[in-house]
Amino acid sequence: xANSYLTSESKKLATWYFTVAATLFGAQLLFGLxxxxxxxxxxxxxxxxxxxxARMLHINALVVWMVFAMFGAVYWLLPDxxxxxxxxxxxxxxxxxxxxxxxxxxxxxxxFIQVGPADATSIWFIHEGRExxxxxxxxxxxxxxxxxxxxxxxFMTGMKGNxxxxxxxxxxxxxxxxxxxxxxxxxxxxxxxxxFWWWWVIHLWVEATWEVYVGAIAAYGLxxxxxxxxxxxxxxxxxxxxxxxxxGILGMGHHYFWIGTPEYWWEIGALFSALxxxxxxxxxxxxxxDWGKMQGEESAKGLDRSVITNKPAFTWFVLxxxxxxxxxxxxxxxxxxxxxxxYTHGTQFTSAHGxxxxxxxxxxxxxGMMYIAVQGxxxxxxxxxxxxxIFATSMIVGGVVGMTVALTVAxxxxxxxxxxxxxxxxxxxFDAQATTWLTQGMVWRLIMGVITFVGFFFLAKDLLTxxxxxxxVR
Amino acid sequence: MAKKxxxxxxxxxxxxxxxxxxxxxxLLIWLTFDTSAQISMGNDSDLKSGVTKxxxxxxxxxxxxxxxxxxxxxxEIPVIGGMNAEGTSAFQEKExxxxxxxxSEEEATELLHLGKLxxxxxxxxxxxxxxxxxxxxAPDLTKAWLDPAWGPTGPMQALTGKSTKEEAMAEFxxxxxxxxxxxxxxxxxxxTAEEAKGLVAFLKHxxxxxxxxxxxxFGKIQGAVNGK
Ligand code: HEM
Ligand code: HEM
Ligand SMILES: [Fe+2]
Numbered sequence: 001x002a003n004s005y006l007t008s009e010s011k012k013l014a015t016w017y018f019t020v021a022a023t024l025f026g027a028q029l030l031f032g033l034x035x036x037x038x039x040x041x042x043x044x045x046x047x048x049x050x051x052x053x054a055r056m057l058h059i060n061a062l063v064v065w066m067v068f069a070m071f072g073a074v075y076w077l078l079p080d081x082x083x084x085x086x087x088x089x090x091x092x093x094x095x096x097x098x099x100x101x102x103x104x105x106x107x108x109x110x111x112f113i114q115v116g117p118a119d120a121t122s123i124w125f126i127h128e129g130r131e132x133x134x135x136x137x138x139x140x141x142x143x144x145x146x147x148x149x150x151x152x153x154x155f156m157t158g159m160k161g162n163x164x165x166x167x168x169x170x171x172x173x174x175x176x177x178x179x180x181x182x183x184x185x186x187x188x189x190x191x192x193x194x195x196f197w198w199w200w201v202i203h204l205w206v207e208a209t210w211e212v213y214v215g216a217i218a219a220y221g222l223x224x225x226x227x228x229x230x231x232x233x234x235x236x237x238x239x240x241x242x243x244x245x246x247x248g249i250l251g252m253g254h255h256y257f258w259i260g261t262p263e264y265w266w267e268i269g270a271l272f273s274a275l276x277x278x279x280x281x282x283x284x285x286x287x288x289x290d291w292g293k294m295q296g297e298e299s300a301k302g303l304d305r306s307v308i309t310n311k312p313a314f315t316w317f318v319l320x321x322x323x324x325x326x327x328x329x330x331x332x333x334x335x336x337x338x339x340x341x342x343y344t345h346g347t348q349f350t351s352a353h354g355x356x357x358x359x360x361x362x363x364x365x366x367x368g369m370m371y372i373a374v375q376g377x378x379x380x381x382x383x384x385x386x387x388x389x390i391f392a393t394s395m396i397v398g399g400v401v402g403m404t405v406a407l408t409v410a411x412x413x414x415x416x417x418x419x420x421x422x423x424x425x426x427x428x429x430f431d432a433q434a435t436t437w438l439t440q441g442m443v444w445r446l447i448m449g450v451i452t453f454v455g456f457f458f459l460a461k462d463l464l465t466x467x468x469x470x471x472x473v474r
Numbered sequence: 475m476a477k478k479x480x481x482x483x484x485x486x487x488x489x490x491x492x493x494x495x496x497x498x499x500x501l502l503i504w505l506t507f508d509t510s511a512q513i514s515m516g517n518d519s520d521l522k523s524g525v526t527k528x529x530x531x532x533x534x535x536x537x538x539x540x541x542x543x544x545x546x547x548x549x550e551i552p553v554i555g556g557m558n559a560e561g562t563s564a565f566q567e568k569e570x571x572x573x574x575x576x577x578s579e580e581e582a583t584e585l586l587h588l589g590k591l592x593x594x595x596x597x598x599x600x601x602x603x604x605x606x607x608x609x610x611x612a613p614d615l616t617k618a619w620l621d622p623a624w625g626p627t628g629p630m631q632a633l634t635g636k637s638t639k640e641e642a643m644a645e646f647x648x649x650x651x652x653x654x655x656x657x658x659x660x661x662x663x664x665x666t667a668e669e670a671k672g673l674v675a676f677l678k679h680x681x682x683x684x685x686x687x688x689x690x691x692f693g694k695i696q697g698a699v700n701g702k
Contacts, residue, residue, distance in 0.1 A: 052600035118592035129594030238487035258688035424689035
């Protein structure tokens with residue numbers, strides 16, 4: 001870090017977190033491609049790197065890179081918000097190395113050991129075989145320690161420095177985020193109880209605590225990038241928290257329709273999860289409204305310049321507003337009522353939603369934060385788009401939207417044939433897989449996945465080099 | 475902001491957020507207690523005394539299980555040990571599982587434990603869905619035990635050269651890539667004979683869970699009209 005403008009240790013640590021996050025994002029896409037190829041060419045790497053292993057690496061890398069970027073973004077904004085250096089920064093750095101080392105070991109074990117015998121040692125040292133949170137138990141404990149250390153630093157800094165509304169929301173949110181992880185750590189022979197608690201982690205992360213986190217980051221971004229008024233932004237933030245937690249917590253019922261849980265979840269899940277898109281609309285309006293308002297103030301002064309001080313980051317923040325609303329709000333609402341979900345449950349349609357939601361709601365804003373870090377690290381006043389920014393953004397966004405469309409189309413034959421007509425039998429499943437919509441959908445998903453992957457290289461190149469370019473205002 | 479109004483007061487919205495979140499959380503916790511009681515696993519005496527549980531005890535493997543349309547609930551439900559006059563489980567009719575229908579509570583529990591643990595260690599969920607959750611690369615396993623493909627009229631017993639459903643399934647699980655049904659095959663996961671037995675017990679047990687009618691029309695309609 002020779003020619004860095006960063007004086008804050010917290011911000012330096014943030015850049016480390018972002019570096020690992022971006023690397024894991026690349027790994028995520030690589031293993032997604034392996035799994036996507038296997039849909040089209042079933043013999044590809046068969047009994048070498050099977051679909052189950054590729055997919056586990058794909059979705060674990062996804063969750064882990066996002067957690068890394070989330071921690072990084074908090075370490076980045078803390079000095080700005082609190083006005084002081086982060087308390088416990090040395091411990092923070094140590095935990096970063098512990099976390100990175102643990103993730104490396106876990107990935108190598110997934111790749112080279114893959115499966116073990118059906119006993120407890122496999123659960124402790126290989127993986128737990130539960131989607132998204134497969135990490136073996138030793139790593140669970142390690143992750144918990146790291147997360148608690150992170151939360152402790154956030155709390156100590158928030159208590160000592162200026163506790164803004166954004167920091168207050170983050171403090172409350174991050175403790176829930178860390179605490180919820182514990183509900184996914186135990187073993188039970190009862191698969192219904194197992195999935196009941198598994199959703200406490202998955203759903204209450206992505207549809208409650210992570211969404212609130214995004215609200216807080218968007219608030220920070222609006223203040224720093226377009227100079228929105230803190231008072232208004234923070235009021236919106238509290239309203240968003242109200243709506244997000246008010247709908248998202250009980251909205252968990254939409255996962256309790258068919259796993260052995262009682263019927264009353266049909267009504268509770270339907271009602272509250274149907275309300276979940278509302279805060280996403282609010283967040284969408286909020287970002288665009290503030291932008292228009294700040295730009296309008298500028299025009300009223302007779303000035304012609306843009307209020308945006310970081311073009312690439314702001315683009316990703318606006319994409320977040322769209323993507324969150326479309327991927328989580330619209331694609332989520334599509335299948336959230338029990339009368340629909342009876343047939344769409346566990347199909348390619350679910351995958352369409354999963355992709356657009358994770359990408360739209362989280363990947364976008366976290367990439368935006370990486371650009372904010374590039375700006376800060378290089379002491380740039382106004383960061384402009386480079387050619388690579390344009391290529392990266394359009395290829396990644398175009399690719400993921402393309403994959404979503406392909407999966408949605410594939411989802412129709414999956415839903416109608418394998419679920420509605422043949423009731424999820426073995427034969428019904430393969431009848432649906434053989435339809436033209438599904439087979440061609442898988443080819444298109446692969447093509448769009450390749451475009452996304454190429455876009456990633458433009459992104460990596462851009463993040464590494466854009467700071468040195470002379471197109472910016474310094 | 476000209477005049478102060480409660481609607482533009484951050485403290486007001488902060489308190490609202492706290493109250494709403496607290497209220498939703500308390501409701502969720504309360505429902506969790508109720509649900510937990512309803513989804514706890516039953517035991518052998520429940521089965522013997524005809525008590526219907528949403529998740530029956532492990533000795534359910536000693537019984538015949540079917541999936542039947544229920545008039546009152548308007549969807550299919552698992553029926554254990556034959557049907558009674560109300561169209562629900564009679565808990566009478568037994569069915570041999572690996573040659574026995576007298577698996578003790580202890581033995582059955584141990585077998586189910588091995589199977590559930592095996593399902594995690596072998597990573598079933600990253601290709602298949604279980605209770606509809608997981609990956610979409612392979613068929614749903616919720617009611618796999620009841621799938622006509624494994625029954626006397628289906629192809630799997632002949633393919634594996636076995637004469638019962640459980641033996642056919644266990645044989646397939648040990649050497650899946652020897653018995654391909656499609657170009658997309660299940661890989662060999664190093665499943666031992668004992669683990670395979672456990673996994674089949676796990677599948678049979680899962681098929682007895684009351685999933686509120688998911689999947690709908692399971693195995694009722696053959697030969698779909700597809701979009702080819
Ligand atoms: C950013 C927010 C969200 C993310 C990241 C997200 C992600 C996901 C993912 C990955 C799954 C699949 C889980 C699996 O693999 O089994 C899923 C399932 C589901 N999501 Fe979301 N989701 C979000 C928001 C929403 C919203 C707002 C709604 C409703 C309005 C919703 C409704 C559903 C439903 C009903 C399912 C179950 C699908 C099934 O039965 O197969 N999601 N979500
Ligand atoms: C190169 C681009 C990508 C390719 C080729 C790809 C491919 C795949 C494949 C084949 C699966 C397994 C689906 C199944 O079980 O049938 C999957 C699952 C998943 N991927 Fe991707 N993916 C890509 C990018 C992404 C991105 C950018 C995100 C989000 C930021 C993402 C999030 C997910 C999620 C959440 C799942 C689990 C979905 C579910 O179970 O419903 N993927 N992906
Ligand atoms: Fe959900």
